[in-house]
Amino acid sequence: MTTAAATRTRAGWEMLASALRPEGRALIDGELRHARSGRTFDTISPIDGRVIAAVARCEAADVDDAVAAARASFEAGIWRHVEPLQRKRVLLRFAELIRADLERLALLETLDVGKPIQDSLTSDVPSTATCIAYYAEFADKLYDEIAPTGPKDLALIRREPLGVIAAIVPWNYPLVIAAWKLGPALLAGNSVVLKPAEQSPLGAIRLGELALQAGIPPGVVNIVPGYGEEAGQALALHADVDMVTFTGSTQVGKLMLRYAGDSNLKRVALELGGKSPQIVLRDADLQAAASDIAWAIFYNQGESCNAGSRLICDAGIKNELLAEVKRVAATITLGHPLDPATKMGALIDAGHMQRVLGYIDTGIAEGAELALGGRQTMRESGGYYLEATILDKVQPAARVAREEIFGPVLAVTEARDEAEALRLANDSIFGLAAAVWTRDMDAAHRVSNALRAGTVWINTYFKSAMTTPFGGFKQSGFGRDRSPHAIEKYTDLKTIWTTFR
Ligand code: NAD
Numbered sequence: 001m002t003t004a005a006a007t008r009t010r011a012g013w014e015m016l017a018s019a020l021r022p023e024g025r026a027l028i029d030g031e032l033r034h035a036r037s038g039r040t041f042d043t044i045s046p047i048d049g050r051v052i053a054a055v056a057r058c059e060a061a062d063v064d065d066a067v068a069a070a071r072a073s074f075e076a077g078i079w080r081h082v083e084p085l086q087r088k089r090v091l092l093r094f095a096e097l098i099r100a101d102l103e104r105l106a107l108l109e110t111l112d113v114g115k116p117i118q119d120s121l122t123s124d125v126p127s128t129a130t131c132i133a134y135y136a137e138f139a140d141k142l143y144d145e146i147a148p149t150g151p152k153d154l155a156l157i158r159r160e161p162l163g164v165i166a167a168i169v170p171w172n173y174p175l176v177i178a179a180w181k182l183g184p185a186l187l188a189g190n191s192v193v194l195k196p197a198e199q200s201p202l203g204a205i206r207l208g209e210l211a212l213q214a215g216i217p218p219g220v221v222n223i224v225p226g227y228g229e230e231a232g233q234a235l236a237l238h239a240d241v242d243m244v245t246f247t248g249s250t251q252v253g254k255l256m257l258r259y260a261g262d263s264n265l266k267r268v269a270l271e272l273g274g275k276s277p278q279i280v281l282r283d284a285d286l287q288a289a290a291s292d293i294a295w296a297i298f299y300n301q302g303e304s305c306n307a308g309s310r311l312i313c314d315a316g317i318k319n320e321l322l323a324e325v326k327r328v329a330a331t332i333t334l335g336h337p338l339d340p341a342t343k344m345g346a347l348i349d350a351g352h353m354q355r356v357l358g359y360i361d362t363g364i365a366e367g368a369e370l371a372l373g374g375r376q377t378m379r380e381s382g383g384y385y386l387e388a389t390i391l392d393k394v395q396p397a398a399r400v401a402r403e404e405i406f407g408p409v410l411a412v413t414e415a416r417d418e419a420e421a422l423r424l425a426n427d428s429i430f431g432l433a434a435a436v437w438t439r440d441m442d443a444a445h446r447v448s449n450a451l452r453a454g455t456v457w458i459n460t461y462f463k464s465a466m467t468t469p470f471g472g473f474k475q476s477g478f479g480r481d482r483s484p485h486a487i488e489k490y491t492d493l494k495t496i497w498t499t500f501r
Helices: 003-007 009-018 060-076 084-100 100-113 117-136 176-185 204-216 228-237 248-260 286-302 315-331 350-365 420-425 442-449
Strands: 027-028 031-032 040-044 050-054 145-147 151-161 164-168 189-195 220-222 243-247 267-271 277-280 310-313 369-372 389-392 409-415 434-439 455-458 489-498
Touching: 003 031, 003 100, 009 100, 009 389, 027 164, 050 204, 060 164, 060 189, 060 220, 060 228, 084 100, 084 176, 100 117, 100 176, 100 204, 145 277, 164 176, 164 228, 176 204, 176 243, 189 204, 189 228, 189 389, 204 220, 228 243, 228 248, 243 248, 243 434, 248 267, 277 286, 277 420, 286 315, 286 409, 286 434, 310 315, 310 420, 315 369, 315 389, 315 409, 350 389, 350 409, 369 489, 409 420, 420 442, 434 442, 442 455
Parallel strands: 164 189, 164 243, 189 220, 243 267, 277 310, 277 434, 310 409, 389 409, 434 455
Antiparallel strands: 027 031, 027 220, 040 050, 145 151, 151 489, 369 389
């Protein structure tokens, strides 16, 4: 991070923000364009409810243009047939440009979604660049295969790009998740049409500009901001899109499968919602556990698909653990997202905040006890801030124990023993992540083997790297982001068989 970014105060960030003129046009075929209809929508900052920019409201006609540009660039081979070393250089330059644009991208991300500027600076933007650089490195290191055959035959098994990839992404980690799609899709030689969430289009448009600046040819990366039911649906139903890679809610994920079936059977990869359990057994190190448990639910205001939103705790230690978690929660400063001291910012919009508040009320009506928070705060800001909240004595059948709230709300349920804890943990339609806290390594491995989740942490939470796959079991989706495994889903296998005479 530059010294300027590291030392900038809230007033300094606010000054930068007031001078910022974010680009709101779509990026199609290498050009910044207004929507064909000329229509725009306002992107509102959850920090204070103010309009940040007018953004192109892309619809089916714009999606047609973007898909046509992606198809033309793919067929022309201007990206997929570029020498591997050169493709790597261009992608590494893209990563470098993201790093060099740290302050602007971090500011756009924080203004768009209300997350703390410090998180955007130290996590979101650097992780975005790291992801692109990680996949760039594969360009000249991946080999194809030769199948075992008879002596007069040669069967090559090649991985080929799919063609046109539609990437539809959510608003909670807009840059990072866009990079999780762009990195492996581009590395494999595909052309991409990216549709950011309507709540968070600005970082994606900037990413598109940087891709172009890095030397990715026009038409290979297209950005179509717009609403889900307009731009998103047109893209997912498009007959000339070869694959849709989607991150978002389970509800919309199900629509993606329908759209594929109703159109051209495009491939679908889904990263969906979660209700991830954290099991704490009787012998756990409660001090260590409490810190990670609190961050697991309150980081990013609880707007993480893999947030540890269910605490399933041995009844014998619950009171002690809860006191510790509350102590840690009190240190997670809720405040103005542009203040560098802030650790928890604003929820994405007024509707979402009301939804989360509604869940808290439902939880209490269903018999839970409010152990912390539960209220809207900082109303005078015009933004959407909610206290870190803990609901204790949550019954396993309660809605707050079963449905994804996607806010800073921890549901605490007691378990008699390991077996009951495991049963409660797995009793969910979701299977994105899970954790177990214990000093007994036998129990740790027993439980982690039995948990039905894409990631299981033992005595930690949220630890991750580009090297490990990310994704879910059950209704949390299928297909994986990150790691070499992500590349597979953007390619198809082709066998080329030769017989010698
Ligand atoms: P969402 O499903 O409402 O929207 C996601 C994207 O889909 C947006 O771009 C939206 O415009 C688009 N969309 C909405 N309706 C559509 C439709 N009918 N047709 C086509 N596109 C449509 O999700 P959200 O509210 O933006 O994000 C929150 C959700 O994302 C949570 O459920 C969270 O768990 C999930 N998420 C999952 C992961 C993961 O990797 N598993 C990561 C982050 C977020």
